[in-house]
Amino acid sequence: MNYLEQTLAQLACDIPGATRVFHKYKLDFCCGGKKSLAEAISERNFTAEQIIADLDAVVSLQPEAHDWRNASPSNLIDHILERYHNIHRIQLPELIRLAKRVEHVHGDRADCPKGLSSHLEYMHGELENHMQKEEQILFPMIKTGEYFTAQGPIRVMEHEHEQHGDSLEMIAKLTDDITPPPFACVTWRALYTGLTQLREDLMAHIHLENNVLFPATHNAI
Structure with missing residues (x-):
């Protein structure tokens, strides 16, 4: 290849x-x-x-891994809901809590990620709104085979995915690419570990939708 x-x-x-x-x-x-x-x-x-x-x-x-292109759209949606939607709803409130703690305790330091908690709160609201639109509108359409009707909502979701990507870029800017400074406390390091996981999970989530699920619905028309 x-x-x-x-x-x-x-x-x-x-x-x-x-x-x-x-x-x-x-x-x-x-x-x-x-x-x-x-x-x-x-x-x-x-x-x-x-x-x-x-x-x-x-x-x-790594010769073996699950290839979601071989799954039905319905099964892939179930996986996305369980592995990503449910997990994001756990991740973000805890990350907001940790960010607020770090900003409160270390706000006088030049390397403190000031504004991170506010950005995460914004991101939490946007992502929750996005996931609810998928759960209440788009995913039911796909599960019932309304692939043509789903193309409009899909375009909206793809645009919102780009906005989520911008939000991840902002996290990187606020945190020196999620790099804890020397001698960062345990809370600070835990926050950045969680941010790294959020970034990896959200990118994998968007990848499965943009590059696997949505093309499958288009090809089925």
């Missing part, structure tokens, strides 16, 4: 574990999944050989 000619979305679907490589190199495979690998790495400070070697290593080490 010529990795460089494949899109990030295709590689994420074809290669179990490829998303971990993309996280390592900070490549957006969900909202930016239509870019080829060559396009995505142009003008970046690593070589094509480096990421190709990492992808080859992933292929050799």
Whole structure:
């Protein structure tokens, strides 16, 4: 396979574990999944050989993983609801609590992520609104086979996914790319560990919808 000619979305679907490589190199495979690998790495400070070697290593080490392209749209929706919607509703309130604590205790430090708790509260509201629209409108349409009617709501969800991607970028800006400073306290480190997990989960969530579920409904029309 010529990795460089494949899109990030295709590689994420074809290669179990490829998303971990993309996280390592900070490549957006969900909202930016239509870019080829060559396009995505142009003008970046690593070589094509480096990421190709990492992808080859992933292929050799992880031969088995669930391929959601083989699942029915209904089963994929059930997985998204259980693995991502339910988890996000647990993650964000706790991250908001931790962020408020860090800002309260360490607000006088220059490296404190000031404004993070407010941003997470905004993100929580936007994501909850988005998930409810999927649960109450889009997903029932897909489950009942109303694929043509679903295309309008799908376009709205894709646009909102781009906004979620912007929110993740803001988290990165506020937190030095989610890098705790030296001697950060336990709460601060726990906050950044949780933010890293949120970023990985939300990107995987958007990837499954943008690059697997939504194309399946379009192809079924």
